[in-house]
Amino acid sequence: MPLKDFFGKRKKYASIPSEKAKVDVPEGLMQKCDNCKQIYYRKEIVKSLYVCPNCGYHHPMTAWTRIESLFDEGTFQEWDAGLTSANPLNFPDYEEKIKKDRQKTGLNEAVVTGTGVIENNQVAFAVMDSHFRMGSMGSAIGEKITRAIEEARKESIPFIIFTASGGARMQEGLLSLMQMAKTSFAVKRFRDSGNLMISVMTHPTTGGVSASFASIGDYNFAEPGALIGFAGRRIIEQTIREKLPNDFQTAEFQLEHGQIDKVIHRHDMKKMLGKILSMHADGR
Amino acid sequence: MAPIMEFEKPIVNLKEKIKELKAFTENSEIDLKDEIKTLEERLAKLEEDIYGNLKPWNRVQMARHPDRPTTLDYVERLFEDFIEFHGDRLFGEDEAIVSGIAYYKNQPVTIIGHQRGKDTKENIKRNFGMPHPEGYRKALRHMKQAEKFNRPIITFIDTKGAYPGKAAEERGQSEAIAKNLMEMAGLTVPIVCIVIGEGGSGGALGIGVGNHVHMLENSTYSVISPEGAAAILWKDAGEAQRAAESMRITAPDLKKLGVIDEVIPEPKGGAHRDIDKQAAFIDQVLEKSLKELKELSSEDIVEERWQKYKKIGSFQTV
Numbered sequence: 231m232p233l234k235d236f237f238g239k240r241k242k243y244a245s246i247p248s249e250k251a252k253v254d255v256p257e258g259l260m261q262k263c264d265n266c267k268q269i270y271y272r273k274e275i276v277k278s279l280y281v282c283p284n285c286g287y288h289h290p291m292t293a294w295t296r297i298e299s300l301f302d303e304g305t306f307q308e309w310d311a312g313l314t315s316a317n318p319l320n321f322p323d324y325e326e327k328i329k330k331d332r333q334k335t336g337l338n339e340a341v342v343t344g345t346g347v348i349e350n351n352q353v354a355f356a357v358m359d360s361h362f363r364m365g366s367m368g369s370a371i372g373e374k375i376t377r378a379i380e381e382a383r384k385e386s387i388p389f390i391i392f393t394a395s396g397g398a399r400m401q402e403g404l405l406s407l408m409q410m411a412k413t414s415f416a417v418k419r420f421r422d423s424g425n426l427m428i429s430v431m432t433h434p435t436t437g438g439v440s441a442s443f444a445s446i447g448d449y450n451f452a453e454p455g456a457l458i459g460f461a462g463r464r465i466i467e468q469t470i471r472e473k474l475p476n477d478f479q480t481a482e483f484q485l486e487h488g489q490i491d492k493v494i495h496r497h498d499m500k501k502m503l504g505k506i507l508s509m510h511a512d513g514r
Numbered sequence: 515m516a517p518i519m520e521f522e523k524p525i526v527n528l529k530e531k532i533k534e535l536k537a538f539t540e541n542s543e544i545d546l547k548d549e550i551k552t553l554e555e556r557l558a559k560l561e562e563d564i565y566g567n568l569k570p571w572n573r574v575q576m577a578r579h580p581d582r583p584t585t586l587d588y589v590e591r592l593f594e595d596f597i598e599f600h601g602d603r604l605f606g607e608d609e610a611i612v613s614g615i616a617y618y619k620n621q622p623v624t625i626i627g628h629q630r631g632k633d634t635k636e637n638i639k640r641n642f643g644m645p646h647p648e649g650y651r652k653a654l655r656h657m658k659q660a661e662k663f664n665r666p667i668i669t670f671i672d673t674k675g676a677y678p679g680k681a682a683e684e685r686g687q688s689e690a691i692a693k694n695l696m697e698m699a700g701l702t703v704p705i706v707c708i709v710i711g712e713g714g715s716g717g718a719l720g721i722g723v724g725n726h727v728h729m730l731e732n733s734t735y736s737v738i739s740p741e742g743a744a745a746i747l748w749k750d751a752g753e754a755q756r757a758a759e760s761m762r763i764t765a766p767d768l769k770k771l772g773v774i775d776e777v778i779p780e781p782k783g784g785a786h787r788d789i790d791k792q793a794a795f796i797d798q799v800l801e802k803s804l805k806e807l808k809e810l811s812s813e814d815i816v817e818e819r820w821q822k823y824k825k826i827g828s829f830q831t832v
């Protein structure tokens with residue numbers, strides 16, 4: 231199928247996440263837990279939202295599976311679905327890499343934005359997907375997130391973002407770095423307008439994303455075990471010439487160091503977000 | 515004497531030779547005027563060829579030159595009555611960032627800059643100009659103060675990056691930088707940022723969100739070091755030169771990309787060859803920036819900055 235047809239076809243389902251989610255399930259009857267190596271029926275782990283029934287490890291989720299797990303049925307509407315990266319620096323091999331990940335994931339970029347209802351609360355939403363270029367932040371991501379936050383401000387609804395990013399999109403050079411500033415402007419404008427912003431950091435949230443919108447919600451949450459930090463473990467170990475503890479830069483480590491508000495289990499996420507959203511809606 | 519960079523060796527060698535010949539003529543009967551003149555012409559051409567066509571990697575070397583002037587070198591030359599203030603009021607003092615107030619052409623301003631050391635001892639004290647969270651928090655404290663007292667903010671960017679250490683992570687390096695970006699977005703006073711050496715990623719941006727962002731001709735500004743990019747992209751840190759070229763990290767390239775406003779020229783052979791002259795070049799651009807921004811109301815200052823960053827990016831719709 232030509233690439234264009236492939237995406238043209240997908241667009242039709244923009245508001246039906248479950249249809250999209252189905253495509254994301256790879257073939258194979260069995261799956262191994264990345265952490266404890268237990269083997270399960272695939273259906274079992276899908277049913278548990280990719281949380282290992284044995285050890286509780288939270289496997290990365292695709293954007294559409296996440297959306298399906300959070301929103302009241304049939305309420306999600308996608309924004310800017312066709313927005314994707316250009317190659318502003320004419321960086322060698324960049325376009326091929328993007329093309330490959332578009333085919334692999336069915337996404338046009340590493341973030342899906344839109345609006346929907348969580349437990350009766352209308353919200354604007356952005357969810358990053360680390361299966362696409364490791365969630366690295368390029369111009370298209372910066373633009374989509376900025377637009378989503380601005381839209382939330384105009385509509386005066388809460389903004390929730392699920393982050394997942396390995397850091398910068400090197401192939402976009404300094405334009406990648408500047409997305410940190412651009413999105414932070416949007417957050418500033420949004421927070422000053424009196425609206426609620428919630429950031430939920432999922433595995434992994436590092437580098438530029440962690441040093442911008444991920445860390446400046448009114449509330450910053452994380453999934454259990456998620457890797458969260460500014461610099462990479464290997465670079466830190468090389469710099470300070472010592473071995474870091476195993477739990478370094480985990481969600482629990484960040485909680486202990488006062489950097490996040492709460493660690494929330496994936497199975498409790500929808501209910502907890504719903505509760506917090508309602509508490510903010512009722513006070514207004 | 516300044517350490518010599520590989521690419522400028524032919525110039526230095528030729529200069530040596532001319533010096534020798536001149537010394538020789540002084541104590542001898544033989545007239546070498548014509549020979550010297552020829553060599554001097556050749557030198558002028560050679561300098562033009564080499565310094566006029568610097569490769570990205572040569573600029574990386576310039577930006578990292580051990581004698582490259584630092585924030586305090588410029589503060590001394592551009593401002594009067596600089597008073598440094600210390601501490602973030604939360605954890606400690608970070609000498610990788612200097613911050614204080616001074617007069618710029620009779621107007622009080624707030625100055626914030628990364629500060630490298632001049633020698634090993636000072637570099638250890640200043641952590642090689644790589645800040646911890648308290649450095650960014652100190653900077654923010656001073657920026658808020660500038661806003662309160664209606665002083666323009668001038669920042670000098672010169673860091674390999676925010677420090678990648680254990681304590682820095684424990685104290686929230688990410689949050690410290692993120693908060694600065696968010697707060698700088700909303701400050702109601704003019705912010706002018708000048709990249710004077712290496713602009714290393716989030717550590718540079720943490721004090722680098724401005725109405726105007728300028729770069730010295732041979733400074734660099736990059737999302738990741740060329741070595742880091744090469745290691746990730748091509749599994750070979752030795753490909754750093756290739757990465758430096760591909761990532762467009764030089765001032766002229768970034769001006770073309772629309773990320774910075776002005777390229778500030780450097781004296782022939784780099785800022786370290788003539789610091790006074792370099793300061794004078796910065797002075798011209800800084801004065802112009804502040805004059806322009808002075809015309810704007812505080813709302814327009816914020817709005818102009820937002821419009822500038824809102825536009826940055828390159829994408830398409832399929």
Ligand SMILES: [Zn+2]
Pocket residue numbers: 263264265266267268282283284285286287
């Ligand atoms: Zn497991």
